[in-house]
Amino acid sequence: MIGAGVLRGMGVTFKTLLETYPWGRAILRTLQIPVTDGIFTIPYPETKQQHPERFRYFPFLVYDGTPDNLRCVACKICEQECPPQSIHIVMEKDEQGRPVKAHGRTLPKQFDVDMSICMSCRICVDVCPFDAIEMDNEYELSASDRYEHMIFDKHKLLKSAEYFQKIKPTEAATVDQRLAAKKAKTASPTGDKPSQPSGP
Amino acid sequence: MNSLDQLFVNANAFLLGLLPVWARPWISILVRLSVIAVLAPAIMMYLTWIERKIIARMQNRFGPDRVGVYGLAQPLADGLKMLIKEDIVPRGADRLLHLAAPILSVVPAILLFAVLPFGRNMIPADLNVGLLYFFAVSSVGSYAIFMGGWASRSKFSILGAMRSVAQIISYEVPGVLSVVAVIMVTGTLSTAGIVEAQAERWFLFTPWGFVGCLMFFLSGVAEVNRTPFDMPEAESELVAGFHTEYSGMKFALWYMAEFLESFAVCAFTVTFFLGGWHAPAVPFWTLALLLAIIVGAGTRLAIPVRGAGVLAMLGAGALWGAQPIPSWIWFFAKTYALIFVLVWLRGTLPRLRIDQLMGLAWKFFLPLGLVNILAAGLWTQFPFPLGTAAAALLLIIAGWLLVRANAPQSLQPQRVYVFAD
Amino acid sequence: MLPPPEEIKSALEQLLPGVSLTLDAGGLIVVPNDLVAVCRCLKENERFSLDYLANLTAVDYPAEQRMDVVYHLYSMAKKHGPVTLKVKLDRNQPVVASVTPIWRGAEFQEREAYDLFGVRFEGHPDLRRILMWEGFEGHPMRKDYVVEDQDVLG
C-alpha cells in the first residue's frame, strides 16, 4: 500500500539509531535482527586510525647509524623521474668541482623536497637504485607557511634505518635483504675498495 | 489534586497571594510572559541539540560531543557564534525589510505558546477561541518568509520565497480541515476544552481522529518547511532558499522561528489528537511491569545489575501508584516523542518536488479532509460499533480512491529489468 | 565481425567512387573534403553500421607542418572493433568538416580539439572554447605553445 516504502525506509534508520547504543544492539540481538558492530565513525584526536604498514605520505632519506652516512649518492634519478618535479638535489662538490666522497660514496649537499608539490606517489622509491629514499607514514604535518615549512631540506628529511624498520617491518626486511645481497656481491668478487654501485 | 501535578499552579497562586489585590492580574501576566520568554529560547536551543544528536546517531556518528559533556553546551556555543558572526546585508537589499523579516517570523512563533495547555489548568491564556488564534498567528509566518526572500534581492531567495508562500498557503487548508472535525466533536474552540474532551479516549484512537492527526501533523511539517517538504530551503537547488542572504543574528532568528514553529506544531498535534496532558489510559502498574520486563530480559548486563534494574522499575511503579506522573510531564513527553518523529523524518526522507507537494495538498489532503469531517459526523451520530466501523470504512475507501486518482503509477508493479549476457 | 582494413578500403572505394583512401599502420587516411561522405557511409552501411564514435582527437606534428584529426569508430549494434580514421590537415589552416551532424557524440570532443589545438570544424552547431575561458588566446596543446615559466623550485 502507498507509504509502505517510506515506513520501511524509516525502519532502517531507526535500526541504525538503535545499533549505535550497546543497549540498542542488545535489543536488536534479542529480536534476531542482524546487527553491525556499532558506530563506524571514530573521534579523531582521541582515537587515531592505525594505518596499514604500506600507508605512504611523504618521502624521507634513510641513513645507517649516523646521519652523515646516508645511502643517497645524489644520482638525481628520483629528481628526473618525480612526476610533479618536487625534488631538488645539489651534489656535494669541492672548490675544483670534483665530487666529494664520504664512506666511499658521493653525497648530496642539498636535497629539498617541496612537500606542497609532492603527491606521495612513491615513484621515487621505486626508481631509486640505492634504496636511499622511503615513504614515511607520519601525516600530521600542517604548517602555516608554504615556503619556509613545507620545503623539507636534507636535515629535516634524514631518518634512521631503525626508524624505517620500526614503521615498515616487512618492507624494511626486503630492502635490507637486497642491500645485503648487493654488498655480498660487490665485496666478494673485487675484494678491494668498494666500487661505486652503478645503476641496474 | 496532588501537589506535584499542580506544583507550578500553587507556586503561582502563592506568589500572587503576597501582592496587593490590584497588582495581581498585572503580575500574573508578567509571570506568564517571563515563563514563555525563558521557555521558548531554551526549548529552541535544545531542540537543535536533540536534532543534531538524533540525526547523527541515525547516520552512524556521534553528533556534537566536544562542547560540554555530551555536547550539551553546543547550543550556547552556536548562539554565541551567531552573535559574533558579521551580519552581511547584500548591497541591493532593502535594508528595512531585510531586518524586519526575521523579527516578523520569530514573534508569531513565540505568540503560539500563549494558548498551549502545558498541564492541568496550566495554560498561559485560556482563550475560548484558542484554535482560531493558533491558525491566525501561524499564518503570519508566510509574510515574513516572502518579505525575507524579496528583500534579499537574489534570484535564489526569490525562487525560494515564492515556493514557500505557495506551500504554506496550500497546506493551511488541509490543516484547518483536519481540526474542523475536532471542533465539531468537542464543540469548543478553546484548546483547554479540547483536552478536557479527550479525558477518557484520545481522539487519535478514533478513525477520523487518526486520519486527522496524520493530516494535521504532515501539513504542520509542511508549514514549517521541514523535510520531506523543505522545498523553500532546498539546499541542493536553491543554496538556502529565502535565507540565503542572511548571516549572524538574523539567520539565528530564522533558525529560531523554524524550530519554535516545529515545536508548536508537535505541541498542538498533541493537544488536538493525543490527549494533551492526559496520562495514557494504561494503568500505571502495567507500564512499570512492561519496563521491568524490558530491563530484565533485554540487556545482556550482569545479573545483579539487571536485578537492580527490575527492582527500580517496580519501585517506580509503586511510587506512580501513590503519586501519578504529573500532567505537564505527560505533555512534554508526548511532544518530544512527536519531535523525535519530526527529526526522524528529516533523517530519512528525500524531499518532494514543488509540484508534487502542491498536488499532495490540493488533490489528496483536501478531499480526504472533507471526507474526514463526514466520517466524524458518522462517528458522533451512530452508537459505538456501527459509527466507528462506518467511519473507518468510508475513510479507507476514500483514501484508496484518492491514491488511485493521484498516483496511479505507484500502484503498478515494479519495473522488470532485463539481464543481457 | 569487422573485415580487415584493406577490405574496408576496397569496399568503401566501391561504394563511393572517386574517394581517395590510403592505408597507414594506424588506420585509414581520408582526404578532408570527402570525410563526411566516408563517415556517413560507414555509419549507414549495413555491413559496418559504425554507429558509435568513441574518440575524436587531434595530434600536432609541427615538424611536418601538419595536424591530424583521429576518429575511433565502433559499432554498438554489431559490437565490433575499432576503425581508425585519420585526416591530415595543414597546420596553419587546420579546417575540416564537422561530423556532429552524423554522431552527436562528437559535439564536445570537437569543441575540445578546437579549444586545445585550433582545428576549426565547419558545420559544428556551437563551436566555442569548452575548457578555456572566453578571453584566452592561443591553443595550449600545440607543441609550440610557450608555457609561461612556472618557478617550480626557488
Next chain:
Amino acid sequence: MELKAGISPTIETQQLEVNLGPQHPSTHGVFRMIATLDGETIVKLKPVMGYLHRNHEQIGERITYIGSFPFTDRLDYFCAMSNNFGLALAIEQLGGIQASERGEYLRVIMAELTRLVNHTAVIGFLLNDMGAFGTPLLYAFREREKILDLFEAASGSRMMCNYVRPGGVREDVPEGWLERTRAIVNAFPRFLDEFEKLLTENEIVQQRCKHVGVLSKELAMNASVTGPMLRASGVNYDIRKVDGYSIYPRFTFRVPLGTVGDVYDRYYVRILEMRESLKILEQALKGIPGGPAISPKGQAIGKAPRTFRPPKGAAYGRIEAPKGELGFYLVSDGSPQPYRYHVRAPSFVNLTVLEDLCIGHKVADVIIILGSVDIVMGEVDR
C-alpha cells in the same frame, strides 16, 4: 524544440537566467550550468566547464609512461584503480607487454572493487541531491570506507592508489588481504539489501525519479553515451563483454539493462551492476593463482621508466570504467615520453546529452538528472 510543460503563451512572463554553479552545493565539483528558467521550468541549459582544467594531457607528454600513472589517479578521483588499469592496458597494447597471471586477477579484483566504491558514492550523492539529509550518503560511505581500507592496505593510499602497472600490479597484496576482501565481499549483499529497503520502494524517491530526464535509446547511442547511463536506456553495450579485455571472458556475469532510461533506471541499474560485480569478485577471489604479481618486463619498466621505449605507432586502449568507456590514445615516437597522450573521459562525453535531458523539467529535477549522469570534474576537465 516544443516545450513539454504547459506554458500558456497568453501570460506575458519574463524568463529568468540563473547560474547553477560553479560554487553550488550539488554540482559534483566545479561545474556550472547557465539555466534559463520560465518560472520553475527549464527552457535552456548551457553547461560551462573547464574550471578544473590542469592540462593533464600536456603533462603526460612531458614525463615517462610510468610517470603519468599517479596523474591518472587524479582523473576520476573516485576510481583511481580503474583509471590506472586503463592506462596500463593501453601501454601493454602499445609496448606489447604481457601481464602476469596473478597480476591480471589482482587488477580485475581492484577494478570491480572500484566499481562498488564508485556506485555506492554515486547513489549516496544522488539521494543527497534529492534532499535526504546525508543519511543514505553516510551509509554508502560506511561501506565504501571498508573497501578503501583494502586499497590502503594493498597500495598505500585510499584514493590515490597508483597501484596498477603495465604487466600487473606494483606490489603483491599483503598476506591476509584476500581473506579480508572475501569477508567484505560476502557482507556486501546484506548492505545492498538494506540500502534498497531504504530507497528503492520509497514512494518519494519513485515519484521524484520516475520519468524524469528520460534518455531515449537512439539519442544515447548517437551521442556516444556509455556506461550505466547507456545501459539504463536499454542498449546492451558493456566493454567488458564486447572487447573481453584482460581476463573478463573467464568470469560469468550478466549486464543489467533498464527499460525507460530515466533517473530511476540509472539509479537501479547501478545497484544491479554492483550485484554483478560481487559475482565477479567471488569468482576472481576463488580462482586467483600464485606466482609473481608483475611480469619481469613490467618489473624492469617500473624500476627504470626511462628504459621503456615503445616502438613508433599509436594505440587506443579502453576499459569499462564505472562511469563509462575510459579510453587512452597513446602515440609513441620511440622516445620514453609519449608523443601524444589523450584521455577519452566518459563523464565528458556523457555530458553532451545533459541539455536534452533537462529541458522541460523543473530546477529540482536538473540537480537529480546531473546526479544520475554521475560526472566527476577531474575527468571532465582533465
